[in-house]
Amino acid sequence: MIFLKTISTKRIGLFFSALLFALVLACQSQKTSDPNPVPPDPGGGIDYQTTPVTLREPANFPTKLYDLTTNPLTVEGVSLGKTLFYDPMLSRDTSLSCGFCHQQFAGFGHSDHPLSHGIDNKFGTRNVPGLQNLAWDREFFWDGGVTSLDELPISPIQNAVEMDLKFSEALNRVQKNPKYPPLFKAAFGSDTVTTARFLKAISQFLLTLVSADSRYDKYVRKESGGTLTTDELAGLALFQQKCATCHATDLFTDKSYRNNGLPVSGINDQGRYTITLNEADRLKFRVPSLRNVEKTFPYMHDGRFSSLDQVVEHYRTGVTDSPTLDPALKTNGKLGIALTDTEKTQIIAFLLTLTDNTFMTNRAFSAN
């Protein structure tokens, strides 16, 4: 052991460090693997290069909910998603695309259509919701029945009164159309059209639809162009006092489901109850965002009101009582929200400041 004296302690230390490191490396491959692992994507080992896209997260918004690590946005993925969104091939008779009912100039809602209007001039039972700021949502549709953005398009594509196309046929058409395989390859490294790739591409495009440049946004973020008039400011104060319980945060919805006292129509839509089968959820519908509300008429889940005046008037004088009526609409035994004529005008003036023309004219979101 004499020779050990000639080796410095430092050197021994180095040796042991190296030894430990080697141990770690040597043992790495020894992990017991799942005997039936999920097969890797059939990418064929082809190199592909995507360009990452950063999702815009406006300073006045709460924390987003979509997990981007499950679907990182790329220029190629967003572009593929947009192509699919505007492709009428996804309807049975190739007459309408997603963009048919989700029109950009109408805040991605269906302008002037109380009820969704689909294939063969058929009508649905609800008003088309506008598409915006979807990374901040975790439940979709008026009743919250869809719980993942990545699954949402299956419903309108297959719905008999919307696009009425079997999803397998949608994938088949996309796979066979020469324009798509290269787009899938660019986005996902493989030209095979799978359910997951198809849906995630559409999600990528939808996620980029961020609306946050209304005059109100500029006002709260203290940016240029953010000037509100006296009436609008008075409307904002009233809104915060009388409406923000439900239309909360700068997304203008608390994403809850509420019965806002609309008389039950002939459609007899039971809303959230059809999803939860919970009696307490009868006649409840999701609180919609008010962003771009000026352009998303008609209003309410069944589009029964065509003007903001009618909407505010409903809350002032039209609320009907029922066991599931929202408590916020029945205080001290009085139905509805007390508003003077002036206050009503001021609130509507404020609502018009939520119009985001930048969003509704952005060429990046347009068909071409």
Next chain:
Amino acid sequence: MKTTTAAGLLAILAIGGLVLACDSNDTNPLTTSSGKLRIAFDNVVSTSDLKLGTGSYQNSSGETFTVTKFNYFISNIRLRKQDGSDYVVPQDSSYFLIQEDKPASQTITLNNLPAGNYTGLTFTVGVDSLRSLADITKRTGVLDPALNDGMYWEWNSGYIFLKLEGTSPVAPALQNNAFFYHVGGFGGGYDGKKTINNLRTITIPFSSSVAAVQAGAVPSIQLKTDVMKIFDGPTKLSIAQYSSVMFDPYSTNISNNYAQMFSLVGVQANQ
């Protein structure tokens, strides 16, 4: 020179250490004893074989009926070993859709099972909540919500666990005498919001039989799935009274019925 010797010795020690350290982790799947097991589902109606579209049967309410579609999910399979422990089939390999119109779907094969004697089987009818809410990339094959022959509610995110459709003279003429039972509901959503839960766990002991899993022999568990139990379980399901049950509180009665529809026919040593 002395330094070199020392370094050499240390290197030898290091290599020896590596070999020893890794020895216990060395599980080479090629040398580990493993085998396969098959589970075969034979869909019947009481004592008759199930014949889609042509067979005519009668439930205990005296209603005659014909079955036109019969599908169900089997998942989360666990096998009981003779020593009382359980082997849990890895999640990703544990979802199957049995379809009467696809004979190949009625026999499922479990691969890479540890060799040994198995004495019983536990599985779920349906798709558990975790997988129901998993990312779309984790739901391929029979779990692909858009391609699994309509075993998914796209308007109310969730799998249809069991689908039984048919015709009966007592079903309303206005729906072409057809009846529909689509049962699902995983108790779920997130954030603690609970809906109906129609997941049912089935345990089938192999009685006095043993399935001996080993290299070179594939034992087969023969099960019978009796459609009649869907009508004649704890709740007597009348087609006249309930000709169409889908996402509805009453569906829980149907899942309680179908929880009793599986029984063991036998175990074959090598199939």
